[in-house]
Amino acid sequence: MIWSIAQTTASKGNGETISVNNKVVGYILEGQNFSQDKYFHGRPSAAGYNGTAGSGSNKGPSNADYLKSVQSNVDSFLAHNPSVKKSEMASDLVTSSGSGLDPDISPQSAFIQVNRIAAARNISQIKIKQLVENNIQHPLLNLFGTSKVNVLKLNIALDNLK
Numbered sequence: 553m554i555w556s557i558a559q560t561t562a563s564k565g566n567g568e569t570i571s572v573n574n575k576v577v578g579y580i581l582e583g584q585n586f587s588q589d590k591y592f593h594g595r596p597s598a599a600g601y602n603g604t605a606g607s608g609s610n611k612g613p614s615n616a617d618y619l620k621s622v623q624s625n626v627d628s629f630l631a632h633n634p635s636v637k638k639s640e641m642a643s644d645l646v647t648s649s650g651s652g653l654d655p656d657i658s659p660q661s662a663f664i665q666v667n668r669i670a671a672a673r674n675i676s677q678i679k680i681k682q683l684v685e686n687n688i689q690h691p692l693l694n695l696f697g698t699s700k701v702n703v704l705k706l707n708i709a710l711d712n713l714k
Contacts, residue, residue: 570704578704583655586707589632590672592665594657594703596625598648622646635667656700659688683709
C-alpha cells in the first residue's frame with residue numbers, strides 16, 4: 553500500500569535528491585554533517601547522519617548521557633562561534649530532531665552563524681545575511697508550521713555566492 557502511494561510521487565519513493573553539476577550531493581529531507589567553519593552547521597544527528605538508521609535518541613532531559621551530549625554540542629558550537637553568547641543559541645543547534653536527520657534549522661540558528669562564515673570566507677556579513685534571508689522557507693500561508701532553512705540548499709547557495 554505505502555509502496556503504491558510512493559510510486560505516485562516524482563521521485564517514485566526514492567527521495568528527492570539535490571544535484572550540483574549533474575552530481576547528486578544529497579537528499580532534500582536528510583540532514584548532513586557540515587563541520588567546516590566556512591559552512592552553515594545543521595542539527596546534530598542521533599543517527600550519525602545515516603538515512604537508513606534514522607531515529608531519535610529517546611533520551612529525555614533528565615538523562616545524564618543526554619545532558620552531557622547537549623553540553624558537548626553547546627561547547628563545540630561556542631568554540632567555533634566565539635562571538636555568540638549561549639543565551640542566543642536556539643535549541644535546534646544542539647539537540648537532534650525526532651528523526652535524527654532533520655535537514656533544516658531555524659532562521660535564528662542560521663543568522664547566528666553569519667559572523668563565522670563571513671570571516672572564514674572573507675565575504676561581507678551583509679551578503680551572507682541576505683543569502684540566509686533568501687533561503688528561508690516560510691510556513692504554508694504563513695500559518696501552518698514554522699519558518700526554516702534547509703542547510704544543504706543554503707550551503708550550496710553559499711558556494712555559488714560571488
